[in-house]
Amino acid sequence: MMRTRPLKVALLGCGNVGSEVARIMTTHADDLAARIGAPLELAGVAVRRPSRVREGVDPALITTDATALVKRGDIDVVVEVIGGIEPARTLIATAFEHGASVVSANKALIAQDGPALHAAAGRQGRDLYYEAAVAGAIPLLRPLRESLAGDHVNRVVGIVNGTTNFILDKMDTTGAGYQEALDEATALGYAEADPTADVEGFDAAAKAAILAGIAFHTRVRLDDVYREGMTEVTAADFASAREMACTIKLLAICERAADGGSVTARVHPAMIPRSHPLASVREAYNAVFVESEAAGQLMFYGPGAGGAPTASAVLGDLVAVCRNRLGEATGPGESAYSMLPVSPMGDVVTRYHISLDVADKPGVLAQVATVFAEHGVSIDTVRQQSRQDEGDRACQASLVVVTHRASDAALTGTVEALRTLDTVRGVASMMRVEGE
Amino acid sequence: MMRTRPLKVALLGCGNVGSEVARIMTTHADDLAARIGAPLELAGVAVRRPSRVREGVDPALITTDATALVKRGDIDVVVEVIGGIEPARTLIATAFEHGASVVSANKALIAQDGPALHAAAGRQGRDLYYEAAVAGAIPLLRPLRESLAGDHVNRVVGIVNGTTNFILDKMDTTGAGYQEALDEATALGYAEADPTADVEGFDAAAKAAILAGIAFHTRVRLDDVYREGMTEVTAADFASAREMACTIKLLAICERAADGGSVTARVHPAMIPRSHPLASVREAYNAVFVESEAAGQLMFYGPGAGGAPTASAVLGDLVAVCRNRLGEATGPGESAYSMLPVSPMGDVVTRYHISLDVADKPGVLAQVATVFAEHGVSIDTVRQQSRQDEGDRACQASLVVVTHRASDAALTGTVEALRTLDTVRGVASMMRVEGE
Numbered sequence: 001m002m003r004t005r006p007l008k009v010a011l012l013g014c015g016n017v018g019s020e021v022a023r024i025m026t027t028h029a030d031d032l033a034a035r036i037g038a039p040l041e042l043a044g045v046a047v048r049r050p051s052r053v054r055e056g057v058d059p060a061l062i063t064t065d066a067t068a069l070v071k072r073g074d075i076d077v078v079v080e081v082i083g084g085i086e087p088a089r090t091l092i093a094t095a096f097e098h099g100a101s102v103v104s105a106n107k108a109l110i111a112q113d114g115p116a117l118h119a120a121a122g123r124q125g126r127d128l129y130y131e132a133a134v135a136g137a138i139p140l141l142r143p144l145r146e147s148l149a150g151d152h153v154n155r156v157v158g159i160v161n162g163t164t165n166f167i168l169d170k171m172d173t174t175g176a177g178y179q180e181a182l183d184e185a186t187a188l189g190y191a192e193a194d195p196t197a198d199v200e201g202f203d204a205a206a207k208a209a210i211l212a213g214i215a216f217h218t219r220v221r222l223d224d225v226y227r228e229g230m231t232e233v234t235a236a237d238f239a240s241a242r243e244m245a246c247t248i249k250l251l252a253i254c255e256r257a258a259d260g261g262s263v264t265a266r267v268h269p270a271m272i273p274r275s276h277p278l279a280s281v282r283e284a285y286n287a288v289f290v291e292s293e294a295a296g297q298l299m300f301y302g303p304g305a306g307g308a309p310t311a312s313a314v315l316g317d318l319v320a321v322c323r324n325r326l327g328e329a330t331g332p333g334e335s336a337y338s339m340l341p342v343s344p345m346g347d348v349v350t351r352y353h354i355s356l357d358v359a360d361k362p363g364v365l366a367q368v369a370t371v372f373a374e375h376g377v378s379i380d381t382v383r384q385q386s387r388q389d390e391g392d393r394a395c396q397a398s399l400v401v402v403t404h405r406a407s408d409a410a411l412t413g414t415v416e417a418l419r420t421l422d423t424v425r426g427v428a429s430m431m432r433v434e435g436e
Numbered sequence: 437m438m439r440t441r442p443l444k445v446a447l448l449g450c451g452n453v454g455s456e457v458a459r460i461m462t463t464h465a466d467d468l469a470a471r472i473g474a475p476l477e478l479a480g481v482a483v484r485r486p487s488r489v490r491e492g493v494d495p496a497l498i499t500t501d502a503t504a505l506v507k508r509g510d511i512d513v514v515v516e517v518i519g520g521i522e523p524a525r526t527l528i529a530t531a532f533e534h535g536a537s538v539v540s541a542n543k544a545l546i547a548q549d550g551p552a553l554h555a556a557a558g559r560q561g562r563d564l565y566y567e568a569a570v571a572g573a574i575p576l577l578r579p580l581r582e583s584l585a586g587d588h589v590n591r592v593v594g595i596v597n598g599t600t601n602f603i604l605d606k607m608d609t610t611g612a613g614y615q616e617a618l619d620e621a622t623a624l625g626y627a628e629a630d631p632t633a634d635v636e637g638f639d640a641a642a643k644a645a646i647l648a649g650i651a652f653h654t655r656v657r658l659d660d661v662y663r664e665g666m667t668e669v670t671a672a673d674f675a676s677a678r679e680m681a682c683t684i685k686l687l688a689i690c691e692r693a694a695d696g697g698s699v700t701a702r703v704h705p706a707m708i709p710r711s712h713p714l715a716s717v718r719e720a721y722n723a724v725f726v727e728s729e730a731a732g733q734l735m736f737y738g739p740g741a742g743g744a745p746t747a748s749a750v751l752g753d754l755v756a757v758c759r760n761r762l763g764e765a766t767g768p769g770e771s772a773y774s775m776l777p778v779s780p781m782g783d784v785v786t787r788y789h790i791s792l793d794v795a796d797k798p799g800v801l802a803q804v805a806t807v808f809a810e811h812g813v814s815i816d817t818v819r820q821q822s823r824q825d826e827g828d829r830a831c832q833a834s835l836v837v838v839t840h841r842a843s844d845a846a847l848t849g850t851v852e853a854l855r856t857l858d859t860v861r862g863v864a865s866m867m868r869v870e871g872e
Contacts, residue, residue: 149756150754277737316586
């Protein structure tokens with residue numbers, strides 16, 4: 001049964017993602033209408049630079065006045081693909097006030113202001129959907145929010161940033177250093193001119209906050225997410241990883257504590273075994289591993305960015321929101337009833353791989369082992385290797401220690417204490433080991 | 437805002453899956469109530485053998501009269517985990533007539549009678565959900581139906597039967613033959629005493645029909661699915677696969693024809709490259725690969741069977757259906773507006789790996805190549821190997837041909853014609869090659 005009055009869609013932003021959304025709305029108009037039960041009408045497209053040619057978008061729809069567009073009053077759904085905090089936040093709030101539902105791809109905004117925006121949507125009986133904000137085209141938020149609504153999620157571990165995965169994959173497969181791999185990523189368009197948001201983990205941290213909130217039905221603010229970038233990962237780290245049959249990935253890890261009373265969320269580079277499903281995620285692909293009580297281990301894999309893949313997620317949300325409007329219903333809103341506290345990084349239980357430059361003389365290993373013992377950190381393996389550096393008068397050795405599981409605070413304390421030992425010339429590297 | 441009147445759930449079947457559903461409804465009652473917005477009440481459990489002890493299920497709820505249970509009139513949701521066509525079909529129809537929504541895990545029934553059951557649900561304004569019917573715990577139908585609702589799916593390729601994947605994985609990793617691997621699967625509980633439904637591909641075919649219907653918004657009947665079991669896969673086939681850097685999987689493949697005007701659905705063993713994401717799916721795990729126009733390549737991975745994983749999918753549906761009831765809404769029903777014809781297997785375009793026993797004399801390859809050419813099948817590679825079988829007077833050779841893509845009809849015709857050649861002693865094996 002097809003309704004003939006179209007549902008009106010306002011598009012905010014017409015870059016890579018927005019232009020794909022507009023294109024698919026035109027080329028697949030019949031399919032979308034059949035799936036929704038009413039045709040869609042692109043009612044307006046707000047852009048910053050109206051002079052830029054946008055193939056396939058009727059020039060009469062282009063406006064620079066986004067505020068006027070969302071205030072028109074006849075808009076059923078606002079699709080926000082501008083990104084950033086402002087003006088996106090104000091525009092979305094205004095859209096709700098004027099009766100529209102909202103589909104957004106804005107991870108930074110949702111991570112920062114999700115609760116307030118959900119509340120605004122709820123007050124008006126409207127929907128706020130944002131599948132595209134995390135892991136691009138991969139259906140992830142809807143499965144977590146709906147498919148696993150009867151399950152108890154204990155852990156979400158994901159590669160949620162394609163730029164950094166591309167760089168780390170290059171370093172792994174070619175032996176390149178960080179800068180060389182970054183240069184290649186930039187040349188190929190996988191990294192932006194200023195790659196800070198990606199390589200310092202800000203992008204992944206926003207996604208971790210969103211994932212943890214949905215997975216654990218609790219509020220996780222961006223500030224709650226421990227964040228460590230991957231700019232200091234070296235070719236030597238990859239060599240160490242290889243010796244352990246591991247590779248290195250930048251992971252977003254959201255965990256429920258063993259006692260169930262708190263959660264943690266963190267982003268950092270980590271060694272994972274090559275046999276782990278996430279280890280084989282190549283190039284700029286994303287993948288997210290979910291562990292839940294009843295379902296066990298699930299993995300979701302696909303392209304995490306790009307115009308068309310992100311548009312796929314946006315349009316899936318658009319269809320859902322439009323169906324809801326026609327049925328005068330709303331989809332699931334924010335679910336934060338668990339109200340679990342978010343523990344600091346020090347409480348996280350993990351393993352460390354530590355590489356030390358030490359003096360090559362008797363008793364060093366005993367000294368080092370004592371420091372670990374004093375901090376309650378149990379050693380899994382230790383490997384000692386003599387070497388005579390050029391131009392170095394003293395004999396040196398390297399000592400590679402892999403620990404058993406311990407609190408991050410204990411591990412950090414151990415490393416700090418090791419640095420104070422006379423026989424320890426330096427801590428060459430330390431990296432967490434995950435996925436076992 | 438919590439409603440205090442509970443939503444009443446009738447459970448039909450209390451085996452592996454049903455008992456887990458009942459258990460989780462009790463142990464996670466508070467979580468489920470918070471996520472739904474109202475508490476759940478297990479109103480009755482219909483079983484065949486009431487004497488069997490069911491831990492954690494109140495004996496007062498047990499009944500053998502499933503019909504009376506679904507006719508009570510106060511049941512909000514019926515959860516059907518009996519399996520098989522009857523009495524499940526009649527019970528579900530009766531449930532709709534009496535105002536209940538239905539969550540089912542019954543692949544055979546949905547594949548056979550999905551359209552009629554959807555219509556019955558629609559007449560009453562009720563929901564029919566069945567995420568658990570395909571690939572167990574893996575969120576798959578909801579992502580296909582909702583997350584990809586704005587996209588255009590071109591192909592779904594999946595390992596959707598855990599028993600056969602376990603057997604094939606064993607054959608691959610240990611070199612075992614089919615019977616030996618089946619015996620191990622049976623001993624470990626991965627295969628049933630009568631494994632026919634699994635090893636002959638009936639189970640996977642039902643899932644393929646459901647997947648194709650949802651992916652292509654069209655009706656695909658069980659009879660439309662080409663089906664070939666995996667009982668004739670040999671250790672020699674695995675050896676051949678290995679030489680091509682392939683492994684062998686039982687695949688369910690649903691494809692849209694290149695011109696978009698028809699679809700196909702099929703289940704058969706196939707060689708796939710070891711580099712393909714599906715190649716690394718081990719033991720009894722399931723995984724489904726989805727290719728769509730905008731999203732590109734997605735993969736969903738997880739446990740495809742088992743009591744708790746299947747219960748996870750059932751409970752996710754239960755939460756969704758209950759939310760719909762509270763909101764006086766219904767979820768998306770059947771979407772078959774595309775009404776695409778389903779083409780026969782002969783129209784499928786694929787590749788073949790053919791192993792021939794031939795006479796070792798000049799001119800054989802020319803003869804064989806001519807047969808391929810006459811059927812319009814182009815050869816990719818050919819490998820010839822002389823051998824002197826014990827006790828065999830004539831010199832023999834084996835000829836392994838891998839074709840380029842051609843219609844299955846042309847490939848089948850080629851093999852039939854090869855069998856008639858004097859110089860071809862036999863067709864040792866033929867297998868489709870997928871995933872490139």
